[in-house]
Amino acid sequence: MVRFEGGEKNREIAAALRVSERSVERWRRQWRERGESGVASKGSPGRPRLSEAQVARLEKELERGPLVHGWEDQRWTLARVKTLVGRLFHVTYTVEGT
Template sequence: MGRDNAAVAKELRVSVRSVQRWRRDWEDRGTQGLRSRGPVSRPKLNDALFAVLEKDLDRGPAAHGRPDPVAGNSGNCTEFVVNFMRPGG
């Protein structure tokens, strides 16, 4: 079987349970068992809301009170998206 599940999980930074699931799927269905089945949950934004968010993000940080964005700082984007998702945001 090769390396144990815990070692693989640690290297890939996933849960041991995920590795167990992958191994079981591979044993049951071969490489087809490892193909992605898509996201587990539905997207949180419908197409209309995603279009609004995309348009707002395209306006840039200055339009949202952030004239000096720090390169590599995803916190500003995260904060914007969280605020956008709030009712009335």
């Protein structure tokens, strides 16, 4: 928004952010039409989200420990949490997204 307000050209913004000029054109149009809310990030559209109820259930399952869920020790790793989420809710995350 600061760049738009400062009058920077789409080409300059695109180069600085390493995105296409077309993306900047779209952002600028959304900014003009809806202001800050028009360009606010809505997060990754491809990443499934757990509901509050699912998060509560996951917390309870994590408290029970990895042994209960078939692992040989009591260490929770991101890979194990990712696997547990998949087993419980049939939702796939990357390890980094977990």
